[in-house]
Amino acid sequence: MTSTRGSAEARGPAGRGRAGSNTADARSEQVKRYYVLHAPVYDLTRWTFLFGRDEAIRRLGVPGEVGRVLEIGCGTGRNLVRIAQRYANATITGIDLSPEMARRARAAVASVGPRVQVSQEAYGASGQYCGWPDVILCSYSLSMMGAALPAILDAAARDLGQEGRIVVVDFADSPYPWFRSWMRRNHVDVDGSVGRELARRFVTLHEETHDAYGGLWRWLLYVGRPR
Numbered sequence: 213m214t215s216t217r218g219s220a221e222a223r224g225p226a227g228r229g230r231a232g233s234n235t236a237d238a239r240s241e242q243v244k245r246y247y248v249l250h251a252p253v254y255d256l257t258r259w260t261f262l263f264g265r266d267e268a269i270r271r272l273g274v275p276g277e278v279g280r281v282l283e284i285g286c287g288t289g290r291n292l293v294r295i296a297q298r299y300a301n302a303t304i305t306g307i308d309l310s311p312e313m314a315r316r317a318r319a320a321v322a323s324v325g326p327r328v329q330v331s332q333e334a335y336g337a338s339g340q341y342c343g344w345p346d347v348i349l350c351s352y353s354l355s356m357m358g359a360a361l362p363a364i365l366d367a368a369a370r371d372l373g374q375e376g377r378i379v380v381v382d383f384a385d386s387p388y389p390w391f392r393s394w395m396r397r398n399h400v401d402v403d404g405s406v407g408r409e410l411a412r413r414f415v416t417l418h419e420e421t422h423d424a425y426g427g428l429w430r431w432l433l434y435v436g437r438p439r
């Protein structure tokens with residue numbers, strides 16, 4: 213795939229959010245601490261509410277044609293393994309902020325071989341990801357970015373260039389203030405911000421939303437290309 217890409221020099225660090233670096237950095241530290249406790253039970257528990265992840269993986273592209281994949285916030289590597297199985301020619305990079313999650317992801321992909329790499333860092337910090345990704349997957353990670361979300365999506369759009377695609381599955385919103393508040397305490401924003409910030413930077417190629425647990429929240433499956 214040939215594409216127009218932004219230069220690495222032109223890319224600033226993501227993680228500097230609309231509310232200032234302190235707020236974005238504070239969320240990063242909260243997320244790191246959160247996963248010290250939650251990483252050991254993550255794969256046992258999250259299938260009960262992180263809906264749509266396999267469908268998002270199917271939307272990454274046509275098997276055999278997908279070249280470079282970047283997952284931002286790869287967690288325990290659950291998706292990386294499935295991407296490697298489905299897209300046999302792909303080179304895949306997973307990035308995760310949390311040392312505990314990145315360690316688990318490295319263990320999960322060890323048997324796949326060197327075409328899957330895991331980097332423990334905040335996305336946007338180094339500006340060099342697996343060459344230029346053809347497609348970026350964000351699976352339930354954007355809702356945890358807090359104030360860094362706009363800068364992270366800016367960096368993703370620059371990393372992709374005009375011909376790249378972003379595939380997102382995430383919490384969309386909830387009509388219940390108590391639920392939004394509970395999720396916020398768990399460092400997850402279920403307030404419509406993911407959909408709004410995507411729409412500002414990407415042209416929508418596909419979007420669907422689904423109710424979960426009788427409408428307690430809605431989740432979003434989105435495919436877009438940079439504007």
Ligand SMILES: C[S@@+](CC[C@H](N)C(=O)[O-])C[C@H]1O[C@@H](n2cnc3c(N)ncnc32)[C@H](O)[C@@H]1O
Pocket residue numbers: 240243244247258262265284285286287288290291307308309310313333334335350351352353356357360
């Ligand atoms: C809910 S988990 C999702 C994991 C995986 N994508 C999945 O679908 O199971 C969100 C992940 O995003 C990571 N994360 C949050 N903010 C990040 C950032 N700024 N850069 C990289 N990873 C981040 C967290 O550490 C966590 O592992």
